[in-house]
Structures are given as structure tokens and as C-alpha cells.
Amino acid sequence: MGSSFIAFVPYVSYLLILFISELYLKRQNPVHSLAYxxxxxxxxxxxxxxxxxLVFAYEPGxxxxxxxxxxxxxxxxxxxxxxxxxxxxxxxxxxxRISPKKSWEGFIGGAAFSIASSLIFAxxxxxxxxxxxxxxxxxxxxxxxxxxxFESLIKRTxxxxxxxxxxxxxxxxLDRLDSTILAIPAxxxxxxxxxxx
Numbered sequence: 001m002g003s004s005f006i007a008f009v010p011y012v013s014y015l016l017i018l019f020i021s022e023l024y025l026k027r028q029n030p031v032h033s034l035a036y037x038x039x040x041x042x043x044x045x046x047x048x049x050x051x052x053x054l055v056f057a058y059e060p061g062x063x064x065x066x067x068x069x070x071x072x073x074x075x076x077x078x079x080x081x082x083x084x085x086x087x088x089x090x091x092x093x094x095x096x097r098i099s100p101k102k103s104w105e106g107f108i109g110g111a112a113f114s115i116a117s118s119l120i121f122a123x124x125x126x127x128x129x130x131x132x133x134x135x136x137x138x139x140x141x142x143x144x145x146x147x148x149x150f151e152s153l154i155k156r157t158x159x160x161x162x163x164x165x166x167x168x169x170x171x172x173x174l175d176r177l178d179s180t181i182l183a184i185p186a187x188x189x190x191x192x193x194x195x196x197x
Contacts, residue, residue: 044174047184054184057191058127066125070118070133071187074140075179077117078110085109094145098152102145111141132194139190140183147182 018037022030051068058064086106094102118137122130151174155161174181 043181047181050184050188053188054191057195058125066121067136067187067191070121070125070136071140071180071183073117073121074114074137075144075183078114078141078144079179080110081113082106082110095149098149098156102149107145111138114141135190135194136187139186143186144179144183147179150182151178 019034022034025033027033054067054071055063055065058066082102083106086101086103086109089105089109090103092104093100094104094107115134115137118133119130121136122128122133125133128136
């Protein structure tokens, strides 16, 4: 068995303990408890674990920060300009049921500036063609927006305003990283596909 599979032994052991422990903990709803435990891993741990792929994907076999940096820059640019253009021109609600303040105008404005910023990355990091960088940015914007909306859905379901109070005025860690949670796996799939076409 390859050494790479040995890395999964602690996690598989943890899953076995997690499931078997429900036989002894006598919780009223063990399935509900397991669902929360597994959701936390799929929703948070898996996406951030995939950043290990991103740092070695630009130059296979060598560590390089550019894909992770680009993902964060595209999200920050999108968030900033979506807010600004939404405040200035926003009239049509994007997803009123979950996030009443987001607008289509803000989404389009944020996406446009994020795509423009991808051309800067294309200039300085030509290992990826300009069109591929634009695709990278587009994927990040779309899935980043869905990630933001999904975290809002969770908070509305649980009846809380913020995911925590660790960062005064900004909520919890998840409130700062919600856009990355769906963007990271989407970018991972995108890079795997374009690298094998």
C-alpha cells in the first residue's frame, strides 16, 4: 500500500470512532448528531484541505502561492466592488429570501472588476493563459457568491446574525471565509479539468 494512503489512517479511525460512539452516548437523536459532525467536515475541512492541491498545481511538484493568492484577491475584489456598485446602482434583488441586500447590479459590478483583476495575474503569471485566468476568476465569483449565500442560509436556519464573535464588528471566522468554502473546491475541479484537456 502506498505511503500516501497511510495519511488517511487517522481520519478513517476517527470516523469509525465517531459512528461507534453513538451506540454508547445515548443521544436522543444520534442521526442528527452525526449529520452535524459530518456536515462540519464536508463543509469546512474538505474545502480548506484542497488548498494543498492549489499550492502545488501552478508548478507541479513545487510549492507556489499564486492560485491561493488569486482566489483570495478575486473574492476580495468581487466583494468590495459588489458592495460599491450595489450601493450605487442596486435595484434588482439577487436572492432576497436569503440576503435582502445583495443585488444583480452589485453581482455584475463585482464580477467585472474581479475578471479585470484576473488579467493582471495573466500578465505576471503566464503559466496559465489569459482565458484560463478569466475562467478562474469567473468560477471564483460565482461559487464565492453561492458560498456567501449558503452561509447566510445556515445562519437564518439557526436564527443567528453572525457565525461567532471572534472578530468584533465582523462576526466569526466563517463570516470572513464563507465565500472561499465553495470557491476552493470549484476552483480545484476547474484546474483539474483544464490541466487534463
